[in-house]
Amino acid sequence: MKSTLLHLRIPFSFFLMPVYWFALSQSSILHTDKAVLVFVLLHLLIYPASNAYNSFYDKDESSIGGLENPPPVTKGLYYTAWSLDIAAIILAWVFDSWILALGLLLYSTVSKAYSYDKVRLKKYPIISWLTVGVFQGGFTYLLVLQSVGQLTWSELFSSNNLLPAVLSTCNLLGFYPMTQVYQHEEDAKRGDLTISRLLGIRGTFLFTAGIFSLVTIGFYFFFAGKMIFGLPIFLIYLLILSPVLLFFNLWFMKVLKNEAFANFKNTMILNFLGGICLNAFFILIFLKKS
Numbered sequence: 001m002k003s004t005l006l007h008l009r010i011p012f013s014f015f016l017m018p019v020y021w022f023a024l025s026q027s028s029i030l031h032t033d034k035a036v037l038v039f040v041l042l043h044l045l046i047y048p049a050s051n052a053y054n055s056f057y058d059k060d061e062s063s064i065g066g067l068e069n070p071p072p073v074t075k076g077l078y079y080t081a082w083s084l085d086i087a088a089i090i091l092a093w094v095f096d097s098w099i100l101a102l103g104l105l106l107y108s109t110v111s112k113a114y115s116y117d118k119v120r121l122k123k124y125p126i127i128s129w130l131t132v133g134v135f136q137g138g139f140t141y142l143l144v145l146q147s148v149g150q151l152t153w154s155e156l157f158s159s160n161n162l163l164p165a166v167l168s169t170c171n172l173l174g175f176y177p178m179t180q181v182y183q184h185e186e187d188a189k190r191g192d193l194t195i196s197r198l199l200g201i202r203g204t205f206l207f208t209a210g211i212f213s214l215v216t217i218g219f220y221f222f223f224a225g226k227m228i229f230g231l232p233i234f235l236i237y238l239l240i241l242s243p244v245l246l247f248f249n250l251w252f253m254k255v256l257k258n259e260a261f262a263n264f265k266n267t268m269i270l271n272f273l274g275g276i277c278l279n280a281f282f283i284l285i286f287l288k289k290s
Contacts, residue, residue, distance in 0.1 A: 003071040004080050007055040008048035015175075015275040016047055016136055019168050021282035023144035025289060026164055035148045037095055041088045042140070046104055049084035050111040052077050057115040058190070096147055103143040110135050122192050129195040132176045137169035167218045171278075174211030177204045178270060181262045201262045205252045228288045240281045244273045 020042060024035060055070065056078045085108045093101035110131060113119045121128045142165050146156050155161075180187065180196035181204045187194050196204045216238075223233040247270060254261040 001076075003074055004052070004077050006071055007052050007073060007077050008080070008084075009051040009055075010044065010048050012051060013043040013047040014279070015271050016140075017043065017275065018171070018278035018282055019137060019140050020144055021279055021286055022164060022168060023141045024148060025282045025286040026161070027145055027149045029149040029151075031148055031150060034096060034150070037091070038100070038144050038147045041092055041100075041104065042144075045084045045088035045091075046107060049081045049088070049108065052081035052084070053112055054115040056081065057117055057120075097150075100143065100147045103139075103146075107135055107139065107143075120192070122194065123190075125193050125195040125198040129173065129176060133169045133173035136176075137172035138165035141165045141168040163218075163222055167215060167222060170211060170215045170218065174208050174215060175274065178208050178267065180204075182264050182267050201255060201259050204262075205248075205255060209248070209252075228285065233285065236284070237281055240284075241277050244270070244277050247273055 020039060024030065056073050059073055085104075089101050089104050089108070092104050110121075114121045114128060114131060121131055142156060142161065145151065145161060149155075151161075177194075177196045177199065180194045181201055183194070184197050184201070187197055199207050219237055220234050223237065226233045228236065251261065251266050251270065
């Protein structure tokens, strides 16, 4: 039981939470009960189930995201992953709509295809990179937006909603390679050519820097002319995200001298800073709007 709970890596859901708060901060209509339901379904059921399923098939012996010393996996972990997914889909159908249930089913299916040894999207660097970016980013953004606002299809796929969905995807496309930068040896043992292994350690840092530069430009245009507390929202974005940028650059300087610094500890610090800053930024916008 302890092993299973650890492999659910529930605290790791915190790093995916900014997409949820971004969607809430941009929703013109907010049904609070739906918002609470979606939060629980995603962060306490769907994401942990995905983590558990991935752990079961990876059987990592070294550090993984959110777990420095993973215990051996058991068959119970496999059944737990399926149980959480099924529970989430049923609850979505009963308490929200078939749209949310279908969305969670699709997310769950793709998540399993990412890890399942007979499909194993994870071993294809570009496909896995795009899959994670789209489904953990824009797809989840639109799913949350539809549920909390009960939007029609035409409302959901308006340009006003598609741009932040694209930004959410791009955020994940930049974030995802950094989560793999310390796992090259472990991934090589399984024959998984991840996007980070394809790029190399230094290439991963440069690639991520390039993606986040584009994301920053995207947020500049998205928040153009918008103010809170008498300040441009984009300026607040830069101020709140500055600790992430500072740590990233200092870490990269160390890695350029010694690639051993591309380790689990530094990766988790970057994840933690990114999660804290992005969540704080989007929650601030949400609270100000409310």
